[in-house]
Amino acid sequence: KAGVTQTPRYLIKTRGQQVTLSCSPISGHRSVSWYQQTPGQGLQFLFEYFSETQRNKGNFPGRFSGRQFSNSRSEMNVSTLELGDSALYLCASSLVGTGDSPLHFGNGTRLTVT
């Protein structure tokens, strides 16, 4: 079974631009979560999608948004980029996202904002 695939692997953007990151979950997994990882804050939860609906949202500004498609693939978008948005963005999938089964992570998208 193919693992979680995130594209692109690396991105360099300028302040004020917007960016879209993509995540393809493991086949059959319906829950997709996004996390931001930085050296200062560690892993912080962004949002979780299940069956095309956002079920949970972390404490991030409205510049961070996401969506999930009918095939469970997910995208996240960050508008009006700030220097502090530089981070490793990780996507994780699980069967139904009830917390009692493990998360399967992709290798992340490394975003650098200059």
Add this chain to the structure above:
Amino acid sequence: SQQGEEDPQALSIQEGENATMNCSYKTSINNLQWYRQNSGRGLVHLILIRSNEREKHSGRLRVTLDTSKKSSSLLITASRAADTASYFCATVGGGSYIPTFGRGTSLIVHP
């Protein structure tokens, strides 16, 4: 917040030695999970232990959970250079099913 806190922040040992990492948390949990992350990569799930379990094993890994002390430990026996990575605990509970991660323990195993 359910965030677990790992201790120590960094650990350096020789190949063949055992490595022990601890995780403490603040409120009740449904389960606690351990993950490994190699540099610049995604996290890999290691073990999930439920609140009614006290110990679980997987190969060279042993996880214990003490809910009275709100703490868990991950023991890696006979460590190898390939075990060099960051190790994170994640807690699930408190009415939320979203795993909340700690800051991690950075383990270096010297050949």
